[in-house]
Amino acid sequence: MLRVFSDARCLGHAAPRGYPESPARLAGILAEIRRRGWEIAEPGPHPAARAAVESLHDPDYVRRFEEAARRGDGLLDSADNPLSRGTWDAAWAAADAALHAADWVAGGENRTAFAAARPPGHHAEHATAMGFCFFGNAALAAERLRREHGFERVAVFDFDVHHGNGTQHLFEERPDILYASVHQYPFYPGTGAATERGRGAGLGATVNVPLPAGTGDDGYRLAFEERILPALREFGPGALVVSAGFDAWQRDPLGGMRVTEEGFRDWGRRLGEFAGEVCGGRVVAILEGGYDLRALPGLAAGHLAALSGAPAASAPD
Ligand code: Q9C
């Protein structure tokens, strides 16, 4: 069963001219989801959001973000993180959607949730905005499943073309939350070497599979079969969080990979089968990147259909 979680406030984070992380990305995905007849839940603010964000991020960072937004500053921490009137609310709305998605998935078996939300989250550090990201949405979902819903081990798998430095760093000393990523390397943000395997008690619970520019469906399939799925299976999570970025697509304006639409469906199928066998079919997918406005809706919907076993397309009328 698939359920999509979104929030109209996510559209209010405006993109300056030439900024690829635009409201149109999400609007296109939501239109495609409606076209396929999939229901979209908009539950609004999550009662535990403030506490969840301030336990994962530095509360001083949250205050700094709020003050910068209120003052009307043009950006937060980096040129990749422009602020507009709706940015603060959008960042909370994305966190809210991720938390609601996690709550719903924890409520039964064979549930696939998709947080159709922006801004994305996997580059956001403990106290720094980075790479279009403000709050770690996927990390929030993982921590919610771990702490509030009692799953002893939760895995995050990240297939965005960029390495999720934020998610990795938030959990790198944790043995109870696995972070696994497949990404273009060397590339932005510079982290994600195979030698980064976690620290202290978390050693071994970080799995990086860097791939060279130009990798296509075959290279990704090998990475799944030989590295990612065995690591996830060995960890044995009670629930799976997927950082779903679609910027490894062959003509993405930011990425340099050659993945096709069929590639994203193939991973969806593999991850869905894995979840059915290992973690009661509990999957929380969170939107990260993906910047080709024409391709993105079909890539995301195709992946979700395969991941959840939802009908691939609505019947023609
Ligand atoms: N400042 C996501 O896909 N490019 N973020 C920076 C040099 C930043 C991508 C170029 C790309 C961030 C969620």
Ligand code: ZN
């Ligand atoms: Zn990305």
